[in-house]
Amino acid sequence: MSSLVIQFLNGLAGASTLFLVAVGLSLIFGVTRIVNFAHGSFYMLGIYVAYSIISRAGAGGGLGPAGFWGGILVAAMVVGALGALIEILLLRRIYHAPEMFQLLATFGIVLVIKDYVLWAWGPEDLLGPRAPGLGGSVEILGRPFPEYDLALVFIGPLVLGLLWLLLNRTRWGTLVRAATQDREMAGALGVNQKWLFTAVFALGSALAGLGGALQIPREPAQLFLDMGVIADAFVVVVVGGMGSIPGAALAAFIIGEIKAYCVGIGQVGFLGYSVSLSKLTLVAEFIVMAIVLVMRPWGLLGRQQGAQRIAAGARERPAAGRAMQIAVLAVAGALAVMPFVAQPYTIVLLIDILVYALFAASLQFLMGPAGLVSFGHAAYFGLGAYGAALLVKKAGLPMEFALAGGPLAAALGAVVFGWFCVRLSGVYLAMLTLAFAQIAWSIVYQWDQFTGGSNGLVGVWPAPWLASKTAFYYLAFTLCGCGIWLLRRIVYSPYGCALRAGRDSPLRCDAIGIDLARLQWAAFVLVGTFAGLAGAIYAFSKGSISPETLGIPLSVDALVMVLLGGIHTASGPVVGAAVLTWLQDTVVRNTDYWRALLGAIIIALVLVFPQGIAGFARRRWARSEAA
Amino acid sequence: MPPMLSAKRLNAYYGQAHILFDVALEAAAGEVVVLLGRNGAGKSTTLKALIGLVPPSAGEVVFCGERIDRLQPFQIARRGLGYVPEDRRIFTDLTVLENIEVGRQPARQGVPSWTLEKLYKLFPNLAETGDRPAAQMSGGEQQMLAIARTLMGNPACILLDEPSEGLAPVIVDQMAAAVLEMKSEGLSVLLSEQNLHFAAAVADRAYIIEKGRVRFNGTMAELDADDAVRSAHLAV
Ligand SMILES: Nc1ncnc2c1ncn2[C@@H]1O[C@H](COP(=O)(O)OP(=O)(O)OP(=O)(O)O)[C@@H](O)[C@H]1O
Numbered sequence: 001m002s003s004l005v006i007q008f009l010n011g012l013a014g015a016s017t018l019f020l021v022a023v024g025l026s027l028i029f030g031v032t033r034i035v036n037f038a039h040g041s042f043y044m045l046g047i048y049v050a051y052s053i054i055s056r057a058g059a060g061g062g063l064g065p066a067g068f069w070g071g072i073l074v075a076a077m078v079v080g081a082l083g084a085l086i087e088i089l090l091l092r093r094i095y096h097a098p099e100m101f102q103l104l105a106t107f108g109i110v111l112v113i114k115d116y117v118l119w120a121w122g123p124e125d126l127l128g129p130r131a132p133g134l135g136g137s138v139e140i141l142g143r144p145f146p147e148y149d150l151a152l153v154f155i156g157p158l159v160l161g162l163l164w165l166l167l168n169r170t171r172w173g174t175l176v177r178a179a180t181q182d183r184e185m186a187g188a189l190g191v192n193q194k195w196l197f198t199a200v201f202a203l204g205s206a207l208a209g210l211g212g213a214l215q216i217p218r219e220p221a222q223l224f225l226d227m228g229v230i231a232d233a234f235v236v237v238v239v240g241g242m243g244s245i246p247g248a249a250l251a252a253f254i255i256g257e258i259k260a261y262c263v264g265i266g267q268v269g270f271l272g273y274s275v276s277l278s279k280l281t282l283v284a285e286f287i288v289m290a291i292v293l294v295m296r297p298w299g300l301l302g303r304q305q306g307a308q309r310i311a312a313g314a315r316e317r318p319a320a321g322r323a324m325q326i327a328v329l330a331v332a333g334a335l336a337v338m339p340f341v342a343q344p345y346t347i348v349l350l351i352d353i354l355v356y357a358l359f360a361a362s363l364q365f366l367m368g369p370a371g372l373v374s375f376g377h378a379a380y381f382g383l384g385a386y387g388a389a390l391l392v393k394k395a396g397l398p399m400e401f402a403l404a405g406g407p408l409a410a411a412l413g414a415v416v417f418g419w420f421c422v423r424l425s426g427v428y429l430a431m432l433t434l435a436f437a438q439i440a441w442s443i444v445y446q447w448d449q450f451t452g453g454s455n456g457l458v459g460v461w462p463a464p465w466l467a468s469k470t471a472f473y474y475l476a477f478t479l480c481g482c483g484i485w486l487l488r489r490i491v492y493s494p495y496g497c498a499l500r501a502g503r504d505s506p507l508r509c510d511a512i513g514i515d516l517a518r519l520q521w522a523a524f525v526l527v528g529t530f531a532g533l534a535g536a537i538y539a540f541s542k543g544s545i546s547p548e549t550l551g552i553p554l555s556v557d558a559l560v561m562v563l564l565g566g567i568h569t570a571s572g573p574v575v576g577a578a579v580l581t582w583l584q585d586t587v588v589r590n591t592d593y594w595r596a597l598l599g600a601i602i603i604a605l606v607l608v609f610p611q612g613i614a615g616f617a618r619r620r621w622a623r624s625e626a627a
Numbered sequence: 628m629p630p631m632l633s634a635k636r637l638n639a640y641y642g643q644a645h646i647l648f649d650v651a652l653e654a655a656a657g658e659v660v661v662l663l664g665r666n667g668a669g670k671s672t673t674l675k676a677l678i679g680l681v682p683p684s685a686g687e688v689v690f691c692g693e694r695i696d697r698l699q700p701f702q703i704a705r706r707g708l709g710y711v712p713e714d715r716r717i718f719t720d721l722t723v724l725e726n727i728e729v730g731r732q733p734a735r736q737g738v739p740s741w742t743l744e745k746l747y748k749l750f751p752n753l754a755e756t757g758d759r760p761a762a763q764m765s766g767g768e769q770q771m772l773a774i775a776r777t778l779m780g781n782p783a784c785i786l787l788d789e790p791s792e793g794l795a796p797v798i799v800d801q802m803a804a805a806v807l808e809m810k811s812e813g814l815s816v817l818l819s820e821q822n823l824h825f826a827a828a829v830a831d832r833a834y835i836i837e838k839g840r841v842r843f844n845g846t847m848a849e850l851d852a853d854d855a856v857r858s859a860h861l862a863v
């Protein structure tokens with residue numbers, strides 16, 4: 001009994017933190033319709049800034065509780081000010097861009113902030129001081145409970161209450177709620193959205209910063225906090241309903257409690273197996289999200305969002321023209337003779353490019369012809385890689401089987417993920433794909449005995465006949481080339497036509513009896529298979545794999561490749577993969593801060609081509625036609 | 628005296644679709660002008676182009692002596708041009724009073740200014756509803772609320788998109804009385820209508836729009852006398 005109470009309190013403390021991060025994200029989305037990827041980075045910055053302030057002026061400097069709590073508030077305000085600055089300098093320019101580009105831009109911010117933190121605070125974990133006067137624990141029903149956690153239990157509802165007052169008892173709050181519902185109408189009534197957006201973004205960022213700063217006595221400041229937190233926040237926001245503050249509170253409470261009980265219960269016996277519930281906390285979150293989204297696709301307290309365009313841009317052309325065919329043959333021919341003329345290092349780089357080209361092509365199929373956004377495409381790549389590696393390492397199968405088994409594993413993953421995903425659209429879909437990828441990542445990351453955990457798997461070598469780089473290059477060339485060619489053929493097959501028809505006019509498809517959800521589900525499985533094939537080839541080309549093959553950064557790389565090349569052209573992802581892979585290779589070799597540079601490139605791309613490069617090219621083309 | 632609101636050669640698009648072709652219209656201070664036309668004629672689009680929700684691709688709009696055709700909706704609204712959309716677009720998450728609060732703007736010189744009491748006199752139905760969620764209002768009440776919300780911005784001229792649409796006959800009469808009341812306060816009113824009786828009851832002048840072009844321009848008396856125009860362009 002008393003342990004149940006303690007776990008409940010633990011859950012409340014966790015829920016408080018979850019709420020603080022998620023509510024800012026939800027608030028920002030509600031008003032600006034921007035899904036702010038950098039929200040986790042603001043949280044992380046909150047911890048680091050609070051660490052610097054408090055360890056200097058606060059407890060260490062002898063200021064006592066005032067210094068500690070003041071430091072936390074100042075940290076939140078610093079992060080809020082940074083949020084305002086980012087909104088004014090960057091986001092203001094892209095409110096009319098397709099949501100994909102907005103997400104990408106905020107991901108660019110993630111990369112820049114990460115490298116800034118690395119530069120300013122260094123790579124080591126930093127453990128902050130304890131809260132003065134709250135360092136001990138209190139006895140609750142005979143069990144100790146940390147005083148600071150008890151304080152957190154109250155801080156969450158306190159912030160909720162203050163936010164409620166701000167939104168319901170001030171003119172500013174009324175305008176925010178009006179703009180959340182119908183910002184165009186609010187504008188027609190004379191509400192200046194510009195400053196409203198800036199203020200909301202600053203408030204949301206400050207809340208994230210506050211959530212982070214409050215963690216100072218509980219966990220060290222670490223460089224990877226941003227991604228973990230953003231995944232949690234996405235789940236909470238999606239479960240609660242995007243833009244709904246009570247929803248965020250409710251979802252944070254549910255998820256916080258479930259996590260706490262999973263951790264608290266620990267090992268349980270099940271049909272003779274011992275299952276560690278504490279290791280499955282992230283999966284618990286996912287199960288909650290999956291159930292909620294199936295029953296209420298807009299979250300517990302959310303409401304339906306209007307249909308949103310993924311990305312503007314030219315549609316598919318009917319078929320390749322003569323010039324294009326010749327160009328493709330020329331490139332294929334050049335690639336075929338490469339091993340005879342190129343350096344070994346170039347061959348290794350070319351294998352990477354081929355693998356990523358197939359990976360990006362599979363994402364392009366999903367985003368272009370199928371019209372579905374995926375922000376977690378690396379899930380299938382990683383499943384393919386791990387599937388293949390595990391078949392070799394654990395099942396002892398020959399490499400040839402593993403190469404076929406990897407894509408199969410990815411396809412299985414896509415069957416499950418896709419089933420949920422096709423029920424949603426727009427931002428919800430993007431967030432769900434991201435959450436699935438993050439879940440796959442955390443399972444692989446935490447399951448030490450089976451997947452090797454954070455170390456990954458080593459010694460995943462190809463069969464002897466493929467041991468030479470040249471032989472492996474031809475294997476990759478053949479498989480990736482065929483994969484890309486097949487994907488392109490499918491776009492123009494009857495299935496592809498139906499899929500594209502569904503993308504362009506779901507209602508009419510419904511009317512003529514096309515089961516669009518089923519077609520889209522099939523699309524997920526199809527692209528999952530090809531992404532998995534890319535992953536399997538990747539595993540054998542490197543000889544080792546790590547959880548990074550499922551990570552968000554790789555998903556974003558794929559998106560950048562597709563958007564670089566153009567969302568509605570089949571050659572786009574190939575060009576994009578070549579450019580980005582080459583660029584990364586060059587950048588990584590020349591600077592320690594390659595992430596910041598990549599982030600800056602992404603931001604610059606979005607600013608220069610707010611409608612996407614393809615859209616830009618189409619407009620240029622249309623203009624030259626008209627002239 | 629120059630007209631309070633005048634538009635010349637107004638053109639507007641939805642995407643690639645050209646909707647308005649060289650629309651020209653005027654409204655003088657204290658005048659009620661009605662825009663008539665069949666379904667899909669372009670009445671709503673004209674009003675949206677004036678308030679900036681559908682930015683005109685060409686043409687000019689002058690309001691109180693100032694060009695407003697390149698401004699954003701909020702800037703236009705703050706200069707004293709009020710807009711009440713066809714579908715009312717009440718903030719259903721907000722209470723009645725909060726809806727009115729969103730529309731509130733500082734008083735303007737030389738323009739009728741509105742208070743809650745004055746609005747309640749205009750629309751007595753709203754008086755007792757203050758803290759009710761706007762979502763629970765009837766269609767007629769929502770229309771009144773939408774107008775009250777816009778009046779709270781103290782406009783010099785108000786654009787009303789089909790204020791009588793879908794309302795019970797009693798409420799339509801009330802609405803007509805309200806429009807005349809606004810006029811007597813000194814407000815210019817530009818409204819779009821399909822209900823000719825409503826238009827005849829409130830308007831001084833009329834424009835008829837057909838397929839995005841102005842086909843008729845004259846006083847209500849002239850329109851009343853012209854059977855040919857009415858049967859050609861209005862669904863009577
Ligand atoms: N959002 C939109 N996108 C594309 N076309 C539109 C849109 N809204 C209206 N149209 C088209 O523009 C034309 C003019 O529409 P508008 O709404 O201005 O007509 P209206 O005169 O107000 O008609 P109603 O009496 O039905 O309100 C119509 O042909 C309509 O189909």
Ligand SMILES: [Mg+2]
Nearest residue numbers: 670671672713
């Ligand atoms: Mg209309």
